[in-house]
Structure formats: C-alpha cells, structure tokens
Amino acid sequence: MQELSVSFSKYQACRGLEQFRAMDSLMQGSLDELKRDTQYAKHALKEHIPCIHEDLDNSLISLEELSHTLPQIQSHVTEIRRIYDSGQKKAKNLVTDLNWLNTDFEWWTATMRILFAATFIIFVWITWVAIVGAYTAHRQRLVWGERLMS
Numbered sequence: 001m002q003e004l005s006v007s008f009s010k011y012q013a014c015r016g017l018e019q020f021r022a023m024d025s026l027m028q029g030s031l032d033e034l035k036r037d038t039q040y041a042k043h044a045l046k047e048h049i050p051c052i053h054e055d056l057d058n059s060l061i062s063l064e065e066l067s068h069t070l071p072q073i074q075s076h077v078t079e080i081r082r083i084y085d086s087g088q089k090k091a092k093n094l095v096t097d098l099n100w101l102n103t104d105f106e107w108w109t110a111t112m113r114i115l116f117a118a119t120f121i122i123f124v125w126i127t128w129v130a131i132v133g134a135y136t137a138h139r140q141r142l143v144w145g146e147r148l149m150s
Helices: 002-102 107-139
Strands: none
Touching: none
16 A cells, blocks of 8 residues: 555656646746847837937928928918919809800890901901001101101
8 A cells, every 4th residue: 555655656756847847947938938029129228219219200391391391381272272263263254154055036235246347357458458568668668757758
C-alpha cells in the first residue's frame, strides 16, 4: 500500500511538474510578447510621436491661415452669388422683353418689324453712299478743308 501511495505521489508530482512547465512556458511566452510590445511602444514614442506632434503643429498653422482667409473667401462667394443672381434677373427680363417676338401675328407687330427693316436698310444705304463718296474723293485726291468740292 505504501508503494502504491508512493507511486501515486510520484505520478501526481510528475503531473504537477508538467503543468508547472506548461504554465511556465505560457507565462514566458506572454512575458516575451509584453517585452516585444513594450519595445514597439518605446520605438513609437521615439519615432512616431514627434512626427505626429510636428504634423499637428503644421495642421494648426494651416488652420490658422485658413481661418484668416475664410472671411475673404466668404465675401468673394457672396459677391459671386450676388452677381449671378443679378445676371439671372437680367436674363429673365430680357426674355420677357423679347417675348413679344413669339406672340401671334398682329398688325402692330408686323408694322414694327417692317419699320425696323426699312430703317435698317436706309441706314445701311446712307452709310454705303458715304463710304463710296469718301473713297472716290480720296482716290481722285480732292482737296478737303477750305476748298470743298462742289
């Protein structure tokens, strides 16, 4: 019985030792991972954090510059919007003013169109006569000024 008790104790001791070694290897692995993560964190603190601070400072400077130019940009946008709206109103007014051209045939519309065409033709004819006369006078070297041609 004593032998059985000794062999049982020996078995339990071996099993406990195996469990201890398993736990020890798990703990050692976790410790190695913690050391590696600590090294990565220290490396990040040394290398990346200064870069991040520099980028943040540059971003703050850019934001400050933009905050100074934003009111100017807003005033430009307001001016452009005002000009666009006034142009749109002018276009609408022109469309309504020219809308009479698309109306049904009326004597008033026909009369106005004929008068405009006649006036335009007479103006073009008078201009043509004046240009031809000036060209003829220049070509014949007629004297201008005190002695006008009669």
